[in-house]
Amino acid sequence: MGFKCGLVGLPNVGKSTLFTALSSLPVERAKYPFATVEPNRAIVPVKDERLSKVAALVSSAEVTPATLIIVDIAGLIEGASRGEGLGNRFLAHIREMDLLLHVVRGFDAPDIPHMAGEPEPKQDIETVELELIFSDLSVLEKRLERVQRSVKGPAREAAAEKEFLEKMHDHLSTGKTARSMKITALEEKILESLQLLTAKPVVYVVNIDEKDITKEEPAAVKTVQALARAEGAPVISICASLEGELEEMEEEDKILFLQEYGLEETSLNRLIKVGYDYLQLITYFTIKGQEARAWAVPKGTTARRGAGEVHSDMEKGFIAAEVINWRELLEVGSVTSAKENGILRLEGRDYLIRDGDVIYFRFKV
Ligand SMILES: Nc1nc2c(ncn2[C@@H]2O[C@H](COP(=O)(O)OP(=O)(O)OP(=O)(O)O)[C@@H](O)[C@H]2O)c(=O)[nH]1
Ligand SMILES: [Mg+2]
Structure with missing residues (x-):
């Protein structure tokens, strides 16, 4: 919240x-x-x-x-x-x-x-x-x-x-x-x-x-x-x-x-x-199924902690974050082509989330 x-x-x-x-x-x-x-x-x-x-x-x-x-x-x-x-x-x-x-x-x-x-x-x-x-x-x-x-x-x-x-x-x-x-x-x-x-x-x-x-x-x-x-x-x-x-x-x-x-x-x-x-808050976005959602966190928040905002299980079982800047995503047109073009970055748990990131969290339960 x-x-x-x-x-x-x-x-x-x-x-x-x-x-x-x-x-x-x-x-x-x-x-x-x-x-x-x-x-x-x-x-x-x-x-x-x-x-x-x-x-x-x-x-x-x-x-x-x-x-x-x-x-x-x-x-x-x-x-x-x-x-x-x-x-x-x-x-x-x-x-x-x-x-x-x-x-x-x-x-x-x-x-x-x-x-x-x-x-x-x-x-x-x-x-x-x-x-x-x-x-x-x-x-x-x-x-x-x-x-x-x-x-x-x-x-x-x-x-x-x-x-x-x-x-x-x-x-x-x-x-x-x-x-x-x-x-x-x-x-x-x-x-x-x-x-x-x-x-x-x-x-x-x-x-x-x-x-x-x-x-x-x-x-x-x-x-x-x-x-x-x-x-x-x-x-x-x-x-x-x-x-x-x-x-x-x-x-x-x-x-x-x-x-x-x-x-x-x-x-x-x-x-x-x-x-x-x-308050130095930044915003990142997630897309999951039919929902696109914005999250606000303090600057300096790590990918793993950011996953925890979405769900505590995602923080516990964090594997990696696939990240693309929102503007880059718009330019390339789709997540699939972002992947094909190698623009979707794979980041680890300590990655510091940036304002405007679109993030797909990978995790195991
Ligand atoms: N002229 C003028 N009146 C205002 C303005 N802002 C609020 N008021 C009036 O001031 C009165 C008090 O406003 P409220 O918003 O109830 O004030 P409050 O700070 O919540 O007051 P409490 O709940 O009693 O602490 C109301 O009659 C408002 O219509 C303004 O910018 N100009
Ligand atoms: Mg009042």
Whole structure:
């Protein structure tokens, strides 16, 4: 299953509106805060023209795109980590995510209350981040207690872990996020096991006013860009209310509508591009019987691991992978002629899958 991204942010910033824009699911959107209590979830297909072309070439009856899971999480406010607002119950939902989409309010609407008075992008981001930092600090403190109690274990490892936990605790205590701390490969393992919320990669999404769409860079976007630059995080600006109204439209009509506002792409497609790029995901294709299918994996995934995405038996019994780039396959016209022309490469278990590969896995059961 594709990567999971969670919409986080203050209440009333347009998370559910954006969720509807991205998923075409008409969920509750309201002028009052905490309209969302239980998270909304959607599995969204990732549009890929390469897949359609490959599928057409081999006359696949079934075309299965890669997917993305989008979760619209309840808004959080100052004090959330101590139970304010909807409390910290939903922090668990954030923990499951691979990527956070931090939604920042960039639209002006006096009738829609903002939790902190006026929307102040910088301060709003800090408020949300601080709550996540508090939650991480308590995770660290619990772990530290445990490490200190178990000093009888393998002493050197425990000492290294303790040292890292303390270092991270100091770092977070200054109001910084876990992802902003430089760490070693060894520490990376400990960090992963902690599942800290502020260690997750973030894409900032500025929800701008309709009237600002044609502006080069509205003030809110500039502010967020400056902040994001410091941590190398991407920023995209969208107008959720504009696309949130189009849930019943087919994608082509949506694009035609957006073009009237000077927008070339749906926010979903823009988000997918940014997300894949930031998470360094690549796509490969499989053709099996009547089904052509796309799979998304992190760059650096081996052929054997890629086979495991399709089925765990294929990873266990992996023999080899027959590989051809999708474009080459289109050029040569069929798999048979690719074989005859020697363009279909035979790769071993450690072959690093490349973006755009069409792969036939050979395995024994
Ligand atoms: N003017 C304007 N209003 C918007 C925009 N995006 C969302 N809204 C409105 O803002 C209100 C709140 O939007 P929601 O999508 O419910 O916000 P939310 O972040 O999910 O809020 P919670 O679930 O309470 O945390 C709704 O009335 C939306 O119609 C926008 O871009 N411009
Ligand atoms: Mg909501």
